[in-house]
Amino acid sequence: MSWPRVESVEIFCVQLPYREAFTIATGTSTASWNLVVKVVVEGGVEGWGEGSPSYTVLGETRGSVVASARRLAELLAAERELSPERLYELCSQSPSPSAAAAVEEAVLDAWARSAGVSVAKLLGGPYREAVETDVTIGIMEPEEQAKRALKFVEMGFRVLKLKLGLDPEKDVERVKAVRDAVGEGIRIRVDANQGWSVEQAVSVINRIARFDVEYVEQPVRWDDLQGLARVRRESPLPIAVDESVKKPADVFKVARAEAADIVNIKVMKSGGLLGALRVAHASEAAGLANMVGCMGEGRLGITGAVCFAASALNVKYVDLDSDVLLAEDYAEGGSAIEKGARKVPEGPGLGVKVDASKLTKLAAVKRA
Ligand SMILES: [Mg+2]
The missing domain is CATH 3.20.20.120 (Enolase-like C-terminal domain)
Structure with missing residues (x-):
């Protein structure tokens, strides 16, 4: 199989409320602020991915997450021969791991859909x-x-x-x-x-x-x-x-x-x-x-x-x-x-x- 090229990437930020406040030793939260990414690959197939950033564990801020996702989107769109290994390389270099996770998941979803298989496969x-x-x-x-x-x-x-x-x-x-x-x-x-x-x-x-x-x-x-x-x-x-x-x-x-x-x-x-x-x-x-x-x-x-x-x-x-x-x-x-x-x-x-x-x-x- 081939690995369809990434044609477009869209980025959304969402606020998902919890059923009740959630407290752990490092703090309390009432909602999760997440990044949602939609990609379209060659052939018009779309894929979706989600990232859930963390300031406490990963040092991520909303600004750094969005900027990292946009930068990764530009890099992917410029790739002529994107493979899973190259996708991993680009994601591992991203300053925001959760932004990379959102973009990568969207690409893998689109690739799997293009091939008619599950992401697990x-x-x-x-x-x-x-x-x-x-x-x-x-x-x-x-x-x-x-x-x-x-x-x-x-x-x-x-x-x-x-x-x-x-x-x-x-x-x-x-x-x-x-x-x-x-x-x-x-x-x-x-x-x-x-x-x-x-x-x-x-x-x-x-x-x-x-x-x-x-x-x-x-x-x-x-x-x-x-x-x-x-x-x-x-x-x-x-x-x-x-x-x-x-x-x-x-x-x-x-x-x-x-x-x-x-x-x-x-x-x-x-x-x-x-x-x-x-x-x-x-x-x-x-x-x-x-x-x-x-x-x-x-x-x-x-x-x-x-x-x-x-x-x-x-x-x-x-x-x-x-x-x-x-x-x-x-x-x-x-x-x-x-x-x-x-x-x-x-x-x-x-x-x-x-x-x-x-x-x-x-x-x-x-x-x-
Ligand atoms: Mg833990």
């Missing part, structure tokens, strides 16, 4: 027909977190991810309250989003281990690999890193420091689906397992991440639920979710339908 999969995702509960009072946990279990979720990291004493109470509420048989993992000191992390983890916690994500600062290694040595639970790994090379820094057991890959951190595959391959080579997480993507961005998660052998855990937390979205179809199981769309492309009137309604600014 384009990525070398699908290796799995569906993935089981957790659902995330933001930081709130322990009894409130327990109530949310019960509600999600009633909806059919079998895996819960609790946000911790604001108050070590209460964090122990949170995990206890949720385990008491849901009983045995439901998997619980926790994410401190860098909120603990090394001493706090060791203390909390040793106290929550008796509530059957699957693993602990990013207990301490992203750049404190020696601290992470100490937490891991003194912890009875597996340790996952998220903020510490963005690019493939970061995996080896973590592995050399013996700082983690699991690497959380996010398409937004790795600048696209092809970059995410590279992080999975690096993790496999370094002997670390992968989970796949998300920022604030809606159905469109999440569907791309599901296609990746279903296609990479090394992925053992999935945290792809941000669209569940949204009150409004402009996209439908793609990867449907039922009782925590996310189906891999059969295509063509991502199988996502963008509702133009909803996109306009949610659009903050439109740029050509």
Whole structure:
């Protein structure tokens, strides 16, 4: 098959409100500000992609994201022989990984549609027909977190991810309250989003281990690999890193420091689906397992991440639920979710339908 040239790129910015305020150790948000990209490739086939920027993790601002997407659009339009490898090269050089992820997803969607296959197939999969995702509960009072946990279990979720990291004493109470509420048989993992000191992390983890916690994500600062290694040595639970790994090379820094057991890959951190595959391959080579997480993507961005998660052998855990937390979205179809199981769309492309009137309604600014 050939790789159709990119003929045009359109960029939209949208504001997607959450059902309720979402608090983690680094802050509270009430909406997700996302970038939506439409490309048209040779033959008139269109593709769509979504980016969900992060100032806290990636240092991205709205201005830098839009400027990066426009620059990448110019570079792609000028390419005579665009291939997946060249697309990866251009995306990996973008100053904004989430802008690159949005543009790249749109191109892959259009290429897959042109070939009449799914994006998962384009990525070398699908290796799995569906993935089981957790659902995330933001930081709130322990009894409130327990109530949310019960509600999600009633909806059919079998895996819960609790946000911790604001108050070590209460964090122990949170995990206890949720385990008491849901009983045995439901998997619980926790994410401190860098909120603990090394001493706090060791203390909390040793106290929550008796509530059957699957693993602990990013207990301490992203750049404190020696601290992470100490937490891991003194912890009875597996340790996952998220903020510490963005690019493939970061995996080896973590592995050399013996700082983690699991690497959380996010398409937004790795600048696209092809970059995410590279992080999975690096993790496999370094002997670390992968989970796949998300920022604030809606159905469109999440569907791309599901296609990746279903296609990479090394992925053992999935945290792809941000669209569940949204009150409004402009996209439908793609990867449907039922009782925590996310189906891999059969295509063509991502199988996502963008509702133009909803996109306009949610659009903050439109740029050509
Ligand atoms: Mg995380």
